[in-house]
Amino acid sequence: MLHTSFLSIPFHNPLVLASGILGVSAASMNHVVDNGAGGVTVKSLSKEPRTGHANPTMIASDTHMLNAVGLSNPGIDHGLGELRMFKQRSTAPLIGSIFASTPEEFADVAKKISTAPIDILELDISCPNVSTEFGEPFAYSPHAILTIIKKVKAVTDKPISIKLSPNAWNIAALARVAEQAGADAITAVNTVSGMQINVQARMPVLHNKYGGVSGPALFPIALKCVYDIYAAVNIPIIATGGVTTGEDALAMIMAGATLVGVGSAVYYRGTGVFQKIVVEMQQIMQDEGIASLDEIRGVAHAS
Template sequence: MDSLKVAPDLRVSIGDLSFANPVMTASGTFGYAKEFNDFVQLDRLGAVAVKGISLEPRAGNPPPRVVETPAGMLNAIGLENVGVARFISDKMPFLRGCKCRVIVNILGDSIEEYARLSEKLTGVAGIDGLEVNISCPNVKKGGVAFGTVPEMAQAVTKSVKGATDLPVIVKLSPNVSDIVAMAQAVADGGADALSLINTLIGMAIDTKTRTPKLANIIGGLSGPAVKPVALRMVWQVASNVSIPVIGIGGIGTAEDAVEFLIAGATAIQVGTANFYNPGATEAIIDGISDYLVEQGQASVRDIIGSLKVGN
């Protein structure tokens, strides 16, 4: 008789916040979760990071605003969302019923907006943490500046931390010259964790019309094409900053996810894969468990940051 296998422990923690497993959804790729209810057992997920929320509703950019590219996609949605009031009244009742953690991604055009938004979401039942988007590359206002200037990123972080008692995760842009400097500035600003990377800036051209394929001209590149860049940045940041890191970028399989964990990520987020494989998150959870069994590891925590380099 084969000996019984004990299921590995997939639990991870970010600060005081515990998660059933390290698999989360990436903001902007999973709606407000209800959209995926027919495809995914939401209760199995470590967390859902909902579509970015602003103080007031946003219509986003004009179409076309999504373009498929080799090994990825460009998007210039422009942060379309229902606004914080409707999010609380219309979206949170469903999210409260999910057993997974709920992380609310927030965005603003000024430091004051980030603080006001954080205040409004603090104390709302069912919200477990905030993810601060300072790094969207396809809007024309303050997001890019906040995400590329260390002093600005730190100021936003301090503002949010001063306005809420929820755990604060800051989402970093890869479109910088020194990702570690950005990460350290945000950590010094009081962030509880970091998530990276957001999308790379890219564009696509229709050669027949000689016009941009996106109405916004540029957009954010995501998908498998960005994974090596994301993996490198996660490793650099996790190696140099003391707060937990959540890895994002081209994760579509359990092997992808395990690479990020070995590189130092405490958890991962699945983004573009949700569009072509709505069940990707569950498959990744199962795959991580299978990997740990194969490796004889009792806990996922045993492989986090286990990359072997040098002699």
């Protein structure tokens, strides 16, 4: 019922762990597959290890999470070992994720990660929390998107998905640029920029002041991004942003998604969230007489 083919890669269900939620360790990625995830995305890896931002880096409420982790990761050389270890224990599709500070560095890291048994390579050009270090995210610039995709395509045979930002006002037009540059898929979306102020302390809660908003509050924003991108391109979409229930996942597919990323919901509902969403999707599909996800993909565009 939930079987999904994405770029000719079979997923037993469309739910994939979003990047950054459970780090780079093979053990935690294997754990979510054992608990119902159709596939996993590793936390974004960079050329060198990064410690990320100072604490506090994260706060959460019933409606959203706000994080400024700052892309902390052990670096690509360490990450390669974890990716290999994941695949020794699992046949589930693995999405490798990388970020870099220049298009040339993207190509260097892409070349390295392509030696690992990843099925898809995701390019994180959209983290909103590191602009003081990296300047404006590449995800706002058609020229940067084009250059990065062309440079990465030249060094890898892996299909690539480019991760876009809901902070860009013209996300559908940027998705079209990515498609024309040769991207195989679009991941939409990363977190949306936000902040919180502690009124008693009279200062921002996060040490970094700004962070990225994820979780349920992001869902309607992400859903519209996916809807607009689906209307603009012919390449498949990994819809990510606030998906917490089976109903959310089906809405993303009706907007045009092929895969559905699940991130903050792991915090809200535990690592069993994948199996819970699977059961909820199956129940709704049964009630609504839907036999397969292909039957409803993009269906909301007809109205």
